[in-house]
Amino acid sequence: MQSWPGECLPKISLVFTIAACMSMKKKTHCRHRSLHYPVRVGVLCDRSIDIIGSTIFGLDINSYEQPDNKFRKLVTALPTDNRLMAYMQMLVILIPSVARMIFSLRLPNAIGAAMLAIVKDTMEQREKQGIVRKDMMQLFMQLRNKGSVDEDDSKTWSLETTDDGHLKSMSLEAITAQATVFYFAGQETTGSTAAFTIFELAQNPEHLERLQNEVDETLKQNNGQISYDVLNKMEFLDLCVTETLRKYPGLPMLNRECTKDFTLPDTDYVIKKGTPVVISLYGIHRDSEYFPDPDKYDPNRFAEETKNYNPVAYMPFGDGPRICIAQRMGRINSKLAIVKILQHFDIEVMSKRELEYEPSGFPLVPKDGAKVRLSKRTTLAQ
Template sequence: MVQLNLPTGKINILAKLLSRLGAKDPITYRLRDIVKRTIEFREEKGVVRKDLLQLFIQLRNTGKISDDNDKLWHDVESTAENLKAMSIDMIASNSFLFYIAGSETTAATTSFTIYELAMYPEILKKAQSEVDECLQRHGLKPQGRLTYEAIQDMKYLDLCVMETTRKYPGLPFLNRKCTQDFQVPDTKLTIPKETGIIISLLGIHRDPQYFPQPEDYRPERFADESKDYDPAAYMPFGEGPRHCIAQRMGVMNSKVALAKILANFNIQPMPRQEVEFKFHSAPVLVPVNGLNVGLSKRW
């Protein structure tokens, strides 16, 4: 048995979160150990990397992140442990959350998009044709690397990702706290200040009042020439001060995954069938029977 003297309860929060996601405690301590050893190595050797952990190290030692881009990635002198602005546990917790938020949501968006394309052959053909044309236009091969410019050129794929995140938001709900007393319009109900609120994104995104024919997969609803939806009701990445800071990266990652799949595989058509979800401790949409799609190599 390994005993750790933890200065804060942050690692316990991380442990509980990992437990809800089906992970075991050893993973929690392994992650903490990796973060601790990496920070110690960088501070002792003066190693600087242009990554999230380096920003955490700067915040840990100085209490802030520099606004000066020239100083942003410079080595930061370590301070005494009792003067640190962030504990190792807090950095480990935030690193894990960034990892989960960036991987699980991207994987889910990619999977749900492929599933929907399999049920809508005409949309699949249009998306696949666009990918092929963009690769040819930019002189790229299906098995090779993609470029940022080529991905940005895939406008219809953008619409597909938008429609997927509407129908299957990465997080099906938002949790917020009331900052002041609020009376619900046309009712006598008042929500007191400091009350926790859960907002159903899944419910809003599938409300025909905001999105006509919400059960249908129609990427064209987001096209500039149609705009067949209420923009204020579209919140797949949250809204307000706690809006997802990695929205553009998340969309880009999903487009890269989809482009590689569409460029190298044919998706077998299948009958339309709505996805059934099951209750799960993880704050994501979990299909009852998974998502089964047939693929075959194109080349």
């Protein structure tokens, strides 16, 4: 299977406008609520569904006003599949022969078929009607048509086919697989990162005040407009998201395979070549050897002037050639959600506590949501 080419990743800034538009829908929905109310910030996953549906699959979705839309129904069926996949991953690690036997059965995949139908319908409609949209589906189409994505942005957002008019550089199945990977990488993890950050800010009012002031001041300097560049100017926001990903890594473990025999230090135990290895990111990120006072939410541990951690141990998106390809997009979407909430709402803590997690979820998801109290701000940064 072809993988998503690295040269496409800088184009993320060009699809930022779509994500911002989706966040405006979330803000509008929240502002219609009462002045002062508790909220389960885990509902940010709804916003993630809308953003991913729009930026990747090219769909215009509003999960707040139309909760029964086709795409939302499809993706909300995934928690059951996620649990099954979690069990399958355990089989792959513990009893690989049984896992291979199950995979060889090629059981029907209704969700995969539905995803393929969405991609096929979207691409056919664009080809027939000459529709061009600045989203990842357009990049996939150019990759399929030409075998590469143009560095020249004026050519990237165009409708081009191969010389003989046939699309053959990348199959629909491969495109669907890539788009689905982006979905899995971004939906629940993006929403959870924003939710965990808002929850921790409510628990730590000194950080909340500093970040809200930064958001207000940065927006004031830019006429209240949020762009990709404006978002990157918010340095404390970046520190907060970085610390959230340290304390709550979206995917709490990594799967790797031993490439050569390795003897564990100070033991006689040898990990044989080819052995599947599970690495606990959650455990590493909560280890005081690498991160002093690991249970404390401290964004300043990542600041240059007060740096206090082992950078080798920080890998919320994995590391090496298999590092999460959607990490930039995920961080941007999480930041955008946080900024929109802080721009329009004050946040209050509902209870001082450590969060519990859903035991069956592979992504780290707060159990019963991460609840805070929101109050509409009377003065907004313009």
